[in-house]
Structures are given as structure tokens and as C-alpha cells.
Amino acid sequence: MPPPTVADSWLAGRHFGIVIDAGSSGSRIQIYSWVDPRTIHVEQGSTLARSLPKVEKGTQNGEDWVFKVEPGISSYADKPETLAEHLRPLLGHARNHVPPSLQHETPIFLLATAGMRLLPPGKQAQILHHTCRFFLLHSYFKLEESSEAGPCGSNVRIITGEEEGLFGWIAVNYLMDGFTGSSEDRTTFGFLDMGGASTQIAFEPGKEHRNDKNLIDVRLRLLGGDEIHHKVFVTTWLGYGTNKARERYVGHAIREQEKTKTIGSSDVIEDPCLPKDLELTEMPMQADSAPHAHEAHRLRGTGSFEQCMVKTSSLLNKTTPCPDSPCLMNGVHVPPIDFSVSHFIGVSEYWYSSEHIFGLGGAYDFVQYERAASDFCSHSWDSILKQHERIKAQHQPLGGDGEVEKDGHIVEVGRWDPSVERSRLEMQCFKAAWIANVLHEGLGMPRIVDAGGNGTTTGHQMEEQAEKKGLGKPTFQSVDTVGDIAISWTLGKMVLEASKEVQPASSMARPIVDPIDDLPNKTDSPIKPIRPPFFDLDAIEDRITPHLPVSLSRSSLGFSPVLLLLVFCLCFVFVVIIYPLRRHIRIACLRWIRDGSKRDKEADLLEEGIGLNGYSPGGSRPPSPTGLRKFLEPLRKVLPGVRSTRPAPLSVITSSNPNLRHMQENSSARVSPTRASFDPVMATTTASSISRSPSPAPAIYQDEIPNYMSGNGHQYQPSASSMARSLSSRSRNASQMSLSNSNGTALPRQTSLSRASSFHEHE
Known part of the structure; x- marks a missing residue:
């Protein structure tokens, strides 16, 4: 679809912003747009003046504002020169939907998450360098100059889990109207996000805990020019995403099996977190299972959700020492959470594990969730596959809670969407148990239900009952979209970018910046920005290799020619310059030490009214030589071009x-x-x-x-x-x-x- 033309009224005063979410499993580009806040007439005191700029999809029609490619960019760590194959379709999608006349003022961000965080710093730098270079050579989109943040400034970088959580917190409260109302009665939502590698939490603590040293300032500017200010706690647990948790679980199961294994016993490990009779061959994490770290093991499912909850609870590491109380999982400090006041929104895996199989997305009810999970896990794997094939063949549309409707009546419950992949069915039992453990055992969310359970309610009815009972909003909801906008940390980033364009009400107001750029002291801050090394040998090699013979390339030599050249240059500098001057350098150092002692002695004499070298204390003294001049004096003897420091005759x-x-x-x-x-x-x-x-x-x-x-x-x-x-x-x-002359008389x-x-x- 071609980009809109200038004659389109929808483009009038419209700005665009592009974010590429470079995750562990793939990269998703999302195009956003908003009306330039400087073109909007806002009356002071109006509802509009107390609102943030309205961020929308970047396409006027259709759902092509988002596009995804696989795998993640972290998979190119060993071959970063081929990264262009991954980025080309993403950039082409952006060029096809942003008008060419606006591309030079449209910022593009590639912000990498957990997958890139796990790479060594050198490989991180290589990928960021090739990404920045590709954008510079193949697009006209707006990019920052190189800085400590990255080769393209803050446009191409790796964000921390905390930054991801803060952006997600902004997105949730933007869509759920958490920023509306007066500052006194405004209650914001907490944000929970779980991916494959990590999980995050971000929330605004109660007033009694807002002096916590680990809180981050989040500033946004409303359309009226006023600024809203929130102190948010955010933290991340790397390795607590569903995929990494599964790897740790498998490693723990293998260790336990090896401890109790006897001669003649079966090599198959009984796994309650897999559907009944499902067998999988899995590789454990090498760091978690020493004797057989490189060996594959067979796991057979027993299909018990209750036992899976028990087995996975130890992965929360609740017994880890807590240096800064209170702590939740793995000894990480988290301020106390009052769940009677704080309400949380869960996205990503919280939504997928609740909705895609169980059809229970939305308001969370633990009893209903546990019942659906137990029922699914206890089914045999063959029956699950047969049901999945039947659903795909029928192509029947599903309701919001996995219900099949016919003639206005619900004829079947618990059906999943035909697009659900087989890998989701295999891991659903484990992921459901892990989600429940993180919510209740990890974060401490209470299991509040009606007496006798909620055996007759469904997800959306839970919220209605809570409102009727005066309980207010549900404690936790899993959400994917609000209206037609998906809840994503990328949306929070774009809300922040749009807020930066609002003219402040006061000329003394500080500009709006990312929370990580607003830290007063980055050394003691809980957020540690990820800054890969700026000097990249591979980047230099990319520029030199095309000008070298094939025999001097890395593939021919087996090592980097740039590294060899660098070592040769260092040796040359040492042999030709440093080594002949070794004695002069030593003398210069000794002279510098001696002059220091001489200055101390002179200070003592001046106190007694005696000057050095025949000078009175009130007279001027020759200035002390600088270190550079001391070095140049012996260097002049070796290199004639160096200017002499000797005095004139x-x-x-x-x-x-x-x-x-x-x-x-x-x-x-x-x-x-x-x-x-x-x-x-x-x-x-x-x-x-x-x-x-x-x-x-x-x-x-x-x-x-x-x-x-x-x-x-x-x-x-x-x-x-x-x-x-x-x-x-x-x-x-x-x-x-x-005085005496020849006759001895005095003059x-x-x-x-x-x-x-x-x-x-x-x-």
C-alpha cells in the first residue's frame, strides 16, 4: 500500500514516529502518528488541556501499521554483516507507509530488549554498529549523532529491563486514563510484563513509600503546557521469562534425576508440567547441570497442574538473601504493594497464557484459572492434538472467552483459536503454572475469591461482580489491546516523544526527556544504562577489508587483520619512539620529583624571608617548567623537528x-x-x-x-x-x-x- 499523499487531509499537521521492538524471538516495527501539539488550539482549564497528545496508529486504514520478522537480531551475533537481510523488510515497510516528504523529520528507533542484553558487550557493539550503518545508508529517517548512548545516539541502542517497564507503565496509564483527573485523587495502574527472557514490574507506591531511594522520576507534559510528575518504582528479573524459566526448570529436573538415578533405572524424567504422555527431548542450561550439561534428556508429561505449581515455585528463589528489605523474588528489593489500592495490568505472556488456550483474558479469577489449567494439563497429548486438528478444520470463530456460539447460544467452552501453534500447546501447562506462581508466590497477590469459589463465573463477569460489590477495579487484569491500540512499551515511548513536542507553559520549564536521561546520579541509580564499548575493531575491519587483498582477509588469515595492524603499530611506537627515550623519560620523571621537593624547600625559605638563587621574597621568580616541556627537551635530541626549549644566548x-x-x-x-x-x-x-x-x-x-x-x-x-x-x-x-694606591694611601x-x-x- 503506497504512503498517503500530501493532498490527504489526514496528514494535515501530522507527525510520525517509528519504533522497532528488537526482541529475543523477532523484531516488530510499529508506526505511530499524532497531530502536532503546536497546531492544536487548547483553552486553559479545559479537559483537552489536562490531556496528553493523542497517539494513534501510523496508518489511516488497515492493520499494516505493525510488521514483524523473525528471528531476533541477537541471533546475528556471529554474523553481523548479514544483519541487513533482517532489517531490509522492516525499513521497507516504514518507507511504504510514511510519506517521503516527512521521513527526514520522522524519528526511527531500534530498541533492543532481553535477547540483546544476554550477549557479550563486544557482540552487542557489532550489531548496533551494523544497524546504525544500515539506517544511515538506506533511509532518510531522523537519527541522532553518535554519542555515549550508541552509534546513532539514543535511536539505536539496548534498553534495560527497567526502561522497558517504565515505557510500559506510561502506555498502560495512557490507555487506561491513569493520567486524568487531579493530582490529589489520581490513581495510576501498575504494569506487569513478561516475555521469554525476563519479567518486569512498574508501579507508583503509596504516599507513605514515595521516599524510597529506588524510585524513578517520570515527567510528561499535557497539552495545556503543564507538567505531570510521578515517582515510579521499576525493576526487572532477567531469567524469569517463561522460556528462561523453563530452561532453569529442566536443568533442575535433570540434577534431581542424576542424584537419584540407579543402575538400570529409566533415563526418562517424569514432568508434571507437560500434558499427559507428551514426550520431549530438551537440552538443559549448561550453567545449571554440570555433569550432563551438553546432553539431551527425555521428559515425559504426567499432566498435573498442582504438582507443577509446587515444582516451579522453587524457581522464584524466595530464600535468596535480601540486602535491602523488603524483597520479593531473588533478593530484589520492591517497596510494599497494597493490592487493595494498587491495580495491575498484565501484558504479553500474562495475556497469552490466559487467553489463547483458556479464553480467560481480562479480569483475573484464580479459581477459574486454576480449574481451566488443571483440566488442560490432565488431558492426554493425543486428545489435545485431535481437538486442535478439529478446531483448525472447522474454522469456527471464537468469542472473547474461548466460547463457541451457535444461533446466539454458547455450545462449547474452552476452545482455543485455530492460529495457536503446537509449541504453545506443549508449553501451556508449564507457562500457566509459572504465571500463577509469579503473581501469588512471587509478587504476593492475594487469592481473593468468593466463599466456595467462583465456579459459575467467567472472566468478564468477574469484573461486573466486583463493581456490584463495591470492590472497585479488579486487582489484576490481563490485557492485550485497549480499543484498537495494543498495550506495548513501544506505545509508551511514543507518548513520551509526542509529549516532548508540547510547548511548556513556562519558559523556565525543563525539556521533557526519557526517564533514564533525567537521573540526577546515574552511578547510584537503580537503572544502569547499557553502553557497549564505543571502540569496535570489527567496525573498523568492515571499512578496511574491501581495500585489502583476499589473502589478508579474516577468512584467509583466521584472525582479524585489524588486530594484527594495531599490535604492529603499538610495537612500532614502542621500538622507534619510546625505547630510545627511556633514559630521558626516567630523567624527566626524576627531575619532576626533584622540582617538587625544591618547591617545598623554597616555600620554607620564603617563610623565613630568604629567597632561592639570590632572589628576595618580593622579587619575581622564573616560572616552573611544565611536564610537556620537560618531555620535549630530551625528545629534541632524537627528533630534530621538535622545538627546542633551551634559552636564547x-x-x-x-x-x-x-x-x-x-x-x-x-x-x-x-x-x-x-x-x-x-x-x-x-x-x-x-x-x-x-x-x-x-x-x-x-x-x-x-x-x-x-x-x-x-x-x-x-x-x-x-x-x-x-x-x-x-x-x-x-x-x-x-x-x-x-682603595690603596702605589704609595699605600687609601682613596x-x-x-x-x-x-x-x-x-x-x-x-
Whole structure:
């Protein structure tokens, strides 16, 4: 079906959003749409102003807004380069139903769940990289830039079980009007979801427990611009989905059989969780059954729902230590649940196990549920298959509770839909027992029934009776759709995206973001975002391999050529650069340690009023060398291109120093009147000191110049006061040298003073 055209009135002001639920068994794409909130006229105080944007199916007609392919993307872990085969039909479905003119502003999300969570981080990164790359190359849909969330930002990533639960909680309360009404009397629904690998719970605790440190802020913006705020508890139990629970159950059964096995005993394991006389060959989980982890075992059904309930209850791990009380299953903390106030909606497996075989979807009644499960499990497998074949041949439509109607009368009850697969029939007894155990033994939901049971009621009658008795809403309901919209966490994600587009009532309001992006402290948060490693060798290899000869490919070498190249580069860097500099690096480190000690010593001397290197405490000091300059100095000897950090020659420094420039001028043009006559004694002394190389330099060079050129290469500019003191000292020393003449008489003291004053005049 082609996408709608621009002339279609249904498209006026409409926005689209696409979510691909990448689960463990398959990927389901769902297309949603909503009217741009900025184009809706909303009167303040109206019912519309207290509502969220209306999220609908993304197609105007038909049920093709959803499309599924199998298997899940986690099955491509060992061959991610073939992932395009899986994604191509999904992306093609989206392009066929979103107008081309709107695709560039339509976000597409691929959010992976439990199947991807079980993979190692490296394989997770490979799959996400190939998925992002495929979307970028083959579509114009809106994608974020690469970030810590993933290669395509938050559009392509793995969500945690907690995020899945939060999105589901938003979807349930959106469809069940849990967000309507005033904040004082608003009561939200709890959310229960169970898949093949995990199960989640999300609910808003009572007011007395809303200070729990594990609560997550969920913010949404109503059409009127006001924000609603809820504190929600959410947690997930990985391995507590029906498929993973079955694997654990089989492993436990094999261990028990191995403990009691004797010579000559049968290898067949009696399984009360299979229909009577059904035999299956199953592989246990390797982590749960050590001696025969790789061996298949035969299990034969005995068809006892009551015994199956007992056998599966131990899988809840209720005895696991609880570090943060109270806990439910497997030592996981959960705030107390008041089931007289909190009402829960169960989706996915809660609905499938209740409705598809028993026809008991909707309001939950444990007595009726237990009766239907016991009846099904006790039937022989042959009779179940014959009934299934007969149903498929008749193609009779079923009522809401598995009832067959004829001429307005119910002629048969307990019939399942012809589309039910054989695998569902095989596992129905186990799944029904597991669902009941999780609800009552795991979560603590009470088994509240009428005296003597509800032997005459059906699912929808249970809700009517509860309302007549004033009991309010039923404690638990299994639901698949509300109206024509399926309850799914993907809907909650799109409600959040539509809410982000609402203009806030105040310019100071914070933007609406995903709950995981609203965490004040992700380190201590109960939600730990899944962030596979950003650096991916396989992704780099994908880009390099087409440019390499076939002999250098991974298939020919047996290992990654990129890894080999990386190791070679590291070795090259070490041998060519690091190894020749090993001594200089060691010296630089020792110098850095020594300078640290020197700075400490200088601080002590400054406290006593003594400066290092002849400097007074008030004078300026040469800046300490940085670590980079210390490293570059020895590196310059090996690599000529590196800029030297040595100081300029003394003559350059002197000529560029304004405090020293007058000294050069004084030696030629500017002569002090007191030094107009030639002093043979001074000339002889100066010439002698210059000609003798081993002798120390005059006082000004001996005291000041070494500090001009410090060891770190920095130039030091002496102050005028320090220069005056040095020259004064030199004049004084020179005058003392000529105190005695040839006849032994001393020269007058004012000669020295006149020379000092002469220097000040030139200053």
C-alpha cells in the first residue's frame, strides 16, 4: 500500500514516529502518528488541556501499521554483516507507509530488549554498529549523532529491563486514563510484563513509600503546557521469562534425576508440567547441570497442574538473601504493594497464557484459572492434538472467552483459536503454572475469591461482580489491546516523544526527556544504562577489508587483520619512539620529583624571608617548567623537528631586556661624569677577569645571569631595584679594589658613593 499523499487531509499537521521492538524471538516495527501539539488550539482549564497528545496508529486504514520478522537480531551475533537481510523488510515497510516528504523529520528507533542484553558487550557493539550503518545508508529517517548512548545516539541502542517497564507503565496509564483527573485523587495502574527472557514490574507506591531511594522520576507534559510528575518504582528479573524459566526448570529436573538415578533405572524424567504422555527431548542450561550439561534428556508429561505449581515455585528463589528489605523474588528489593489500592495490568505472556488456550483474558479469577489449567494439563497429548486438528478444520470463530456460539447460544467452552501453534500447546501447562506462581508466590497477590469459589463465573463477569460489590477495579487484569491500540512499551515511548513536542507553559520549564536521561546520579541509580564499548575493531575491519587483498582477509588469515595492524603499530611506537627515550623519560620523571621537593624547600625559605638563587621574597621568580616541556627537551635530541626549549644566548636576552639595555648604552654613549677619566686599576681588573676563563664572572653576571637562564629554559626579567642593588654592589667592590694606591694611601670613601649615585642618575 503506497504512503498517503500530501493532498490527504489526514496528514494535515501530522507527525510520525517509528519504533522497532528488537526482541529475543523477532523484531516488530510499529508506526505511530499524532497531530502536532503546536497546531492544536487548547483553552486553559479545559479537559483537552489536562490531556496528553493523542497517539494513534501510523496508518489511516488497515492493520499494516505493525510488521514483524523473525528471528531476533541477537541471533546475528556471529554474523553481523548479514544483519541487513533482517532489517531490509522492516525499513521497507516504514518507507511504504510514511510519506517521503516527512521521513527526514520522522524519528526511527531500534530498541533492543532481553535477547540483546544476554550477549557479550563486544557482540552487542557489532550489531548496533551494523544497524546504525544500515539506517544511515538506506533511509532518510531522523537519527541522532553518535554519542555515549550508541552509534546513532539514543535511536539505536539496548534498553534495560527497567526502561522497558517504565515505557510500559506510561502506555498502560495512557490507555487506561491513569493520567486524568487531579493530582490529589489520581490513581495510576501498575504494569506487569513478561516475555521469554525476563519479567518486569512498574508501579507508583503509596504516599507513605514515595521516599524510597529506588524510585524513578517520570515527567510528561499535557497539552495545556503543564507538567505531570510521578515517582515510579521499576525493576526487572532477567531469567524469569517463561522460556528462561523453563530452561532453569529442566536443568533442575535433570540434577534431581542424576542424584537419584540407579543402575538400570529409566533415563526418562517424569514432568508434571507437560500434558499427559507428551514426550520431549530438551537440552538443559549448561550453567545449571554440570555433569550432563551438553546432553539431551527425555521428559515425559504426567499432566498435573498442582504438582507443577509446587515444582516451579522453587524457581522464584524466595530464600535468596535480601540486602535491602523488603524483597520479593531473588533478593530484589520492591517497596510494599497494597493490592487493595494498587491495580495491575498484565501484558504479553500474562495475556497469552490466559487467553489463547483458556479464553480467560481480562479480569483475573484464580479459581477459574486454576480449574481451566488443571483440566488442560490432565488431558492426554493425543486428545489435545485431535481437538486442535478439529478446531483448525472447522474454522469456527471464537468469542472473547474461548466460547463457541451457535444461533446466539454458547455450545462449547474452552476452545482455543485455530492460529495457536503446537509449541504453545506443549508449553501451556508449564507457562500457566509459572504465571500463577509469579503473581501469588512471587509478587504476593492475594487469592481473593468468593466463599466456595467462583465456579459459575467467567472472566468478564468477574469484573461486573466486583463493581456490584463495591470492590472497585479488579486487582489484576490481563490485557492485550485497549480499543484498537495494543498495550506495548513501544506505545509508551511514543507518548513520551509526542509529549516532548508540547510547548511548556513556562519558559523556565525543563525539556521533557526519557526517564533514564533525567537521573540526577546515574552511578547510584537503580537503572544502569547499557553502553557497549564505543571502540569496535570489527567496525573498523568492515571499512578496511574491501581495500585489502583476499589473502589478508579474516577468512584467509583466521584472525582479524585489524588486530594484527594495531599490535604492529603499538610495537612500532614502542621500538622507534619510546625505547630510545627511556633514559630521558626516567630523567624527566626524576627531575619532576626533584622540582617538587625544591618547591617545598623554597616555600620554607620564603617563610623565613630568604629567597632561592639570590632572589628576595618580593622579587619575581622564573616560572616552573611544565611536564610537556620537560618531555620535549630530551625528545629534541632524537627528533630534530621538535622545538627546542633551551634559552636564547645571553647576548640576545640582554639586548631584548629593557632593564639591561642601558648597560650596553652606558658602555658606549652614556658615560657617567664621575667615570669620565680613565681608571687604570679598574681597567686592569676587568681585563684580567675577562681573560681568565676559570675565574668567576663579575658580580652582576655571577649573581644574576644564571637566574636569567634557568634550567627549564625560561627567561627571567630582573626588576630595576634588583639591578640597582647588583650594580651598586659592583661599584662598591670596584672602589674597594682601588682603595690603596702605589704609595699605600687609601682613596676617599666618597668615590664609591659617587659611583653609586652616578648609576642612579642614569636610571
